[in-house]
Amino acid sequence: MASAPKPVSDVSTNGHHAATNGGAPKISDRAPLDGLAESVGRATGEAVRIGQGLLGKAAGNAARSLAKRLQADLDDRDPDYIRENLPLSWLMATIWYRAEVRNLKNVPEDGAVLLVGNHTGGNMSPETIFFTLAFSTYFGVERRFHQLAHNLVLASPLGPFLRRFGTVAASHENALAALDAGAAVLVFPGGDWEVHRPSWQSSKIDFGGRRGFVRLALEKDVPIVPVVTIGGQETALWLDRGAWLAKLLRLDRTARLKVLPILIAPPWGLTIGDFLPRIPLPAKMTSDVLPAIHLREQFGEEPDIDEVYEHVTGVMQEALDGLAAERRYPVIG
């Protein structure tokens, strides 16, 4: 870990005097102009301290605001707000993406459930919009539904909007809290790794070996309901995840970013990072909700985590292959 930078005031005062006088200055040793220099120095030091104070305050406020955005306050979810904003989601899903969510009947009628999805479409991730719409209209906005998202998504200007839709920062603790509240929780184990996969890997489930969702389901003894989606990787042309670039820039350590994708997307053309708002191509999106997997019923009292992981990703891959086979043309579907 890099050492903390030395405060500016320490360098300007201690450094100067130590170098010139070799110790604390005495008034009798000073030349006539030293008084003026000291006054200027004091004024400068004061200005630096004020500046530091303001900067520190601003940084502190920003940090507190960010921390607040990332807190899992489940109560931020606002059913009335969701209900009022469903028309916009419906218009986007129906007109732009011609989205379709199949077999929502496979989600248990009530109680906590872990919905495990493959992540598509980069940072804009259209399936989160239309799946939330489909879930909310199918079960009613009264049913508690939370989605886990990357910190950066919640820290973006869209964060406050998403929190009211029930989105919380992706962490084991937040997922536990949501399941404890009896919610349906949507997780994307593949996260940024999967969501930025190259477009030609559109029909590939790639959780990058992340097995946390299995432990979560076992810990809370809730069923896993896999949700597979296709089409998101056609909303732009992803060329490379840019994992090497993220590592080179140390983003994997500083911002939990394992990737820095390279893509071609309107209106920017070649883009690195997928941070800028872009116009997604109107790709036909389809999601299929698969039958619930009750882990202890199917794998015994102490299921093997690797075995469950292989099973879940296996059934998802099979279903995704089916959806891919239905598509004739890119974007059009």
Add this chain to the structure above:
Amino acid sequence: MRLSESVVVGSPPRVVWSYLADLDNYGRFMSGITRWDADGEATSGIGARRRMLIKVGSAEVGGLIEMVEWDEPNDLAWSSVTGIDQRGRFRLRPVGNGSTRVELRYQYGVAGGGLTGWLSERVSAPSISKDLRLSLQQLKRLVESERQERVAAAAEAERAEA
């Protein structure tokens, strides 16, 4: 948004009513319906509830509805309890020759209003209108074919007696 479609069924109002009053039949003739489950004890009459969904665009919308008017054999109406705001009505009127004019009125509104609400009501209207039309055509077909079956059965019974 208020939509209305109608059809003339070649059966008297009481016959059409007996078909409509059995709420389990709705799953057979209502187009676009993806869910139609009983909710609660009452299976017919005022207060009977159904959990219903209809496919509109990218979503299955609906919610819990309750029968609020049951005027045999003229009017049957429901209203939403949860989900989207909706109100539906079957209006049965005799038109002579033992036929009935069946009008299906459907009124719905999305929450929040505003431009997106206004737009989504209008964008969804053609698809819902189409479903209403198809529903009435299927109702006509089912009621008339049932009637024909009954008439044929009665004629068969008469022949057997003779």
